[in-house]
Amino acid sequence: MMPREAEIAIIGAGIVGLCAALELARDGAEVVVLDDAARHAGTVANAGSLHVQMQSRFIRMYPDQVPGLERSLPLYVAAARRWAELEAELGTGFELKASGGLMVAETPESYEFLARKCERENRLGLTVEMLGRAELARIAPYLGEAVIGAEFCAEEGKLNPLLANQAVRRALLAVGGLLLPESRVARIERDGAAWLLHHAGGTLRAGRVVIAAGAGTGALLAPLGLDVPTVAEPLHMNVTEATAPLIGHLVQHAERMITLKQLAAGQCVIGGGWPARLAGAEQHPTVEASSLIGNLRLASHIVPRLARLRLIRTWAGVNTTCDGQNILGEAPGLPGLFLAVPGDAGYTLGPLVGRLAAAALQGRDGGFDIAPFSAARFRAAA
Ligand SMILES: Cc1cc2nc3c(=O)[nH]c(=O)nc-3n(C[C@H](O)[C@H](O)[C@H](O)COP(=O)(O)OP(=O)(O)OC[C@H]3O[C@@H](n4cnc5c(N)ncnc54)[C@H](O)[C@@H]3O)c2cc1C
CATH class of the missing domain: 3.30.9.10 (D-Amino Acid Oxidase, subunit A, domain 2)
Incomplete structure (x- = not known):
């Protein structure tokens, strides 16, 4: 049966959406994750490199992004460590090695x-x-x-994403998360204090929503008046x-x-x-x-x-x-709608960005100041 109501809906079952869902479901929330059959996804295709140092090629190509990259440096260190914690928590090896x-x-x-x-x-x-x-x-x-x-x-290293993705998916299902892998969300609409998600299998009404749709994020937000150029x-x-x-x-x-x-x-x-x-x-x-x-x-x-x-x-x-940096936190002017898109080397950042998005939704301090990563920066730039 397709659910019609959920406390929290997450759009995107990539590493960020899955990890955000896992954090929230572990805290007892009722979570439904909808995905577009991983048609355009990095999570199912990536190389499993855990990047920490700044990529010199990007520094030369996009010098204007350097302040943002430098601001994000501590997040990459924490993100690589979060992967190691996650492997230990889930009790399933995913061949993670901090080999340098x-x-x-x-x-x-x-x-x-x-x-x-x-x-x-x-x-x-x-x-x-x-x-x-x-x-x-x-x-x-x-x-x-x-x-x-x-x-x-x-601090750099590697893991096997085929094993890691499966382990996170299994853990989410084990704590009661619901995964709808073939449910592309076509449109999001405000409904009182909640949100309606019109998707391939019907309509889901959710109290709060996390958009972790990677490259699909901009298209979901544009009709709501927010320009996020993914x-x-x-x-x-x-x-x-x-x-x-x-x-x-x-x-x-x-x-x-x-x-x-x-x-x-x-x-x-x-x-x-x-x-x-x-x-x-x-x-x-x-x-x-x-x-x-x-x-x-x-x-x-x-x-x-x-x-x-x-x-x-x-x-x-x-x-x-996008602009090399995470897009995180409640969407400006859209209460109850949270964004979770990682910056460059997004698989490395995935579990940490998922955790920070979950903390933002719960109104908790996730250990990092996410204000600089707000989508408000695109509005300001426009
Ligand atoms: C070939 C390749 C190699 C890479 N190698 C590395 C690497 O070694 N290390 C590293 O750190 N990063 C790497 N990356 C980047 C990394 O894979 C991504 O940054 C990361 O997986 C992003 O995770 P995500 O969850 O934000 O998005 P994604 O994994 O892209 O997932 C987004 C999900 O949202 C879904 N979606 C989109 N629109 C909708 C909609 N309207 N309704 C429902 N669902 C929707 C999509 O189907 C998708 O499953 C690589 C990327 C590629 C393509």
Whole structure:
């Protein structure tokens, strides 16, 4: 039976919506989560990298976003730790490993850029250090000769999202949360002090609503008069056959689009933001051959032994971009409607952003000042 009433409705069953729902259901709330069949979702497609240090490529591309990125730095540290707590709480391993992350440089200029970033991040309280070629040869002998140094962040790591997503979903169902995975919300409408959600299976009346719909968030809010410019960004991913332990860290590049890591079972995951496209009437995330070739060529340049492995799967998924920062808290002028969209590296942020959204809805202090992440900033900018 499709429910018609709920205390709390959550739109979006990505990592943020699931984690917000889990927090609320654990506190005894009646929670219904509606999703659009994960048609455009990062949670079911991502690489499982736990990012903490600032991405130097983004600093160069979007210098105007640097103050926001710096303000968000403590959240990334807390978010990586929250993942470890969650794994322990749920009692299910999701291959989480804080193995440390290397952002590699190939030229003296980009090494210098990383060194300045490293100094700035240390001043902001992050524990990061620069490593030269000799130290890299010792701790990361798998890196190719083109790499001359790297910035190392011990807090970074990886997990297996296939295991983590399942574990969170199971935990939510076990505490009584209701999941409607094929219930796209077409429209949200005010109904007295509550909200009506018109979805694929009918209408749900909810006292309070969390919108954790990733790239779909802007379209839900626009008819309510709030401009939140979320954009769907289709991205490319690859995974190789399993091999003996090879890549011990999360590896990124100072200038180029690459993330590399190895899963516990030995497969190497290769990604880093290469573009895919939305194709056909269904706007299905679809692989671009140029990204496949470019991503793999760069991967085997950074870690030459990858060139000997066969690719077993390549896929595309939809990331959400906005202005690089979280969108969190009650929507301005829309009482009872809460927003939960993570900033860049949103899977890393997912459980923490879910927790902060749940705390905002309950009127509790979640441990961070979320005022700077209010959607009011878009209104001010407009
Ligand atoms: C290929 C790829 C690799 C990535 N790798 C990493 C990584 O290694 N590390 C990292 O930190 N981040 C990574 N990301 C980013 C990360 O996956 C996302 O930022 C994160 O999953 C966002 O979670 P979310 O819950 O906010 O949104 P999503 O996972 O996008 O979920 C939003 C959900 O809302 C639903 N929805 C939307 N509109 C509606 C509607 N109208 N009605 C009902 N439901 C709706 C969608 O179906 C979807 O399931 C990657 C992204 C991609 C695409």
